[in-house]
Amino acid sequence: xxxxxxxxxxxxxxxxxxxxxxxxxxxxxxxxxxxxxxxxxxxxxxxxxxxxxxxxxxxxxxxxxxxxxxxxxxxxxxxxx
Amino acid sequence: xxxxxxxxxxxxxxxxxxxxxxxxxxxxxxxxxxxxxxxxxxxxxxxxxxxxxxxxxxxxxxxxxxxxxxxxxxxxxxxxxxxxxxxxxxxxxxxxxxxxxxxxxxxxxxxxxxxxxxxxxxxxxxxxxxxxxxxxxxxxxxxxxxxxxxxxxxxxxxxxxxxxxxxxxxxxxxxxxxxxxxxxxxxxxxxxxxxxxxxxxxxxxxxxxxxxxxxxxxxxxxxxxxxxxxxxxxxxxxxxxxxxxxxxxxxxxxxxxxxxxxxxxxxxxxxxxxxxxxxxxxxxxxxxxxxxxxxxxxxxxxxxxxxxxxxxxxxxxxxxxxxxxxxxxxxxxxxxxxxxxxxxxxxxxxxxxxxxxxxxxxxxxxxxxxxxxxxxxxxxxxxxxxxxxxxxxxxxxxx
Numbered sequence: 456x457x458x459x460x461x462x463x464x465x466x467x468x469x470x471x472x473x474x475x476x477x478x479x480x481x482x483x484x485x486x487x488x489x490x491x492x493x494x495x496x497x498x499x500x501x502x503x504x505x506x507x508x509x510x511x512x513x514x515x516x517x518x519x520x521x522x523x524x525x526x527x528x529x530x531x532x533x534x535x536x
Numbered sequence: 537x538x539x540x541x542x543x544x545x546x547x548x549x550x551x552x553x554x555x556x557x558x559x560x561x562x563x564x565x566x567x568x569x570x571x572x573x574x575x576x577x578x579x580x581x582x583x584x585x586x587x588x589x590x591x592x593x594x595x596x597x598x599x600x601x602x603x604x605x606x607x608x609x610x611x612x613x614x615x616x617x618x619x620x621x622x623x624x625x626x627x628x629x630x631x632x633x634x635x636x637x638x639x640x641x642x643x644x645x646x647x648x649x650x651x652x653x654x655x656x657x658x659x660x661x662x663x664x665x666x667x668x669x670x671x672x673x674x675x676x677x678x679x680x681x682x683x684x685x686x687x688x689x690x691x692x693x694x695x696x697x698x699x700x701x702x703x704x705x706x707x708x709x710x711x712x713x714x715x716x717x718x719x720x721x722x723x724x725x726x727x728x729x730x731x732x733x734x735x736x737x738x739x740x741x742x743x744x745x746x747x748x749x750x751x752x753x754x755x756x757x758x759x760x761x762x763x764x765x766x767x768x769x770x771x772x773x774x775x776x777x778x779x780x781x782x783x784x785x786x787x788x789x790x791x792x793x794x795x796x797x798x799x800x801x802x803x804x805x806x807x808x809x810x811x812x813x814x815x816x817x818x819x820x821x822x823x824x825x826x827x828x829x830x831x832x833x834x835x836x837x838x839x840x841x842x843x844x845x846x847x848x849x850x851x852x853x854x855x856x857x858x859x860x861x862x863x864x865x866x867x868x869x870x871x872x873x874x875x876x877x878x879x880x881x882x883x884x885x886x887x888x889x890x891x892x893x894x895x896x897x898x899x900x901x902x903x904x905x906x907x908x909x910x911x912x913x914x915x916x917x918x919x920x921x922x923x924x925x926x927x928x929x930x931x932x933x934x935x
């Protein structure tokens with residue numbers, strides 16, 4: 456069995472599904488690789504949908520969201536395989 | 537006492553029914569629904585099976601996205617800058633209940649226009665039984681509410697809110713709603729509007745109107761299916777929610793309802809097919825609403841004038857030269873409303889509504905509480921043939 460390389464991502468949590476999907480739209484419109492994901496347990500107080508971007512895009516993506524009036528309610532780093 | 541004409545000679549048997557239906561009850565619910573609405577409901581039932589906001593698998597996200605897009609389409613149609621300020625509810629009745637019960641407390645005073653529907657009158661009666669003072673602002677005999685009457689009521693003593701319909705489901709009267717909102721605000725009162733008969737039939741810009749709460753039926757002029765409606769709340773208006781429960785968001789481990797919109801007012805699994813249908817209705821109205829409204833105005837003028845030409849009818853509400861939403865209610869000098877409606881249905885296949893239209897306040901205001909009226913109401917699918925068929929039938933019945 457071959458070992459797979461973990462990929463780091465930043466996950467943004469939002470107060471509502473509405474905001475999460477708006478954020479996905481916004482980020483995709485400016486060519487971020489934004490993907491809806493189940494809210495990870497590290498974002499604890501949220502449930503439902505969160506938005507994941509590659510870790511290296513995280514800072515710029517966060518800035519885009521804040522500029523658009525959609526600041527994430529929380530965020531966490533995860534590693535995917 | 538009114539003389540009643542004997543219409544039993546028309547030989548209606550219990551099972552007789554014309555093959556066709558001329559549908560003139562759009563004020564109750566629009567029908568037929570546009571094909572795009574039907575298709576959207578079917579698509580929701582067949583393709584959007586996931587529970588929106590309750591999972592991140594593709595089916596649930598697709599459903600959530602459909603709801604997002606439907607909300608945004610409704611917001612664009614209604615002039616709402618932030619679609620989060622629109623809550624999907626079961627209908628305008630729930631919207632009025634939420635706004636009234638969520639914003640008004642025992643000891644408050646409320647000014648309500650005297651033509652309100654039971655969607656407002658009954659929640660107000662419930663509030664009155666709990667210590668809210670309800671004062672009616674009297675409309676005139678055409679159902680028109682003069683803003684000065686509202687102002688006079690507000691001058692007498694401070695009120696928490698003014699509640700007024702945008703248009704009457706009985707008389708078709710369009711209220712001077714912008715002025716009434718302004719009068720309410722100038723006296724420090726909230727403005728709560730029942731827009732059940734306005735949505736789709738009037739061009740709306742809720743942001744510009746400035747009401748604190750505005751309820752809409754989704755299945756009337758907005759052309760969606762039954763069981764869906766909208767409540768607009770201005771960004772500063774925060775009523776207590778009627779329901780608490782799951783939203784798929786917020787702090788799930790906490791016992792309290794999240795405060796973020798729209799989730800605060802949408803506890804429980806949403807009506808996905810209803811929202812899809814309403815979104816399709818909003819899409820259609822954004823594209824063709826002006827044309828629909830122009831045709832409705834033309835047809836309702838013809839209907840109004842035609843009813844006067846038939847003779848024996850009194851038309852409730854504004855005169856024939858004045859704008860109204862596309863409905864006309866009438867009483868006949870010798871035939872009761874229920875008899876007229878029955879004969880129109882059984883003999884001609886014409887669907888109209890008789891009675892008090894869930895609006896006894898309005899009927900009391902225009903003097904028809906004891907007899908009711910027959911309401912003929914038009915919509916996006918109405919045609920000249922529909923109007924002429926109704927006029928011909930009424931000519932024959934009343935001959």
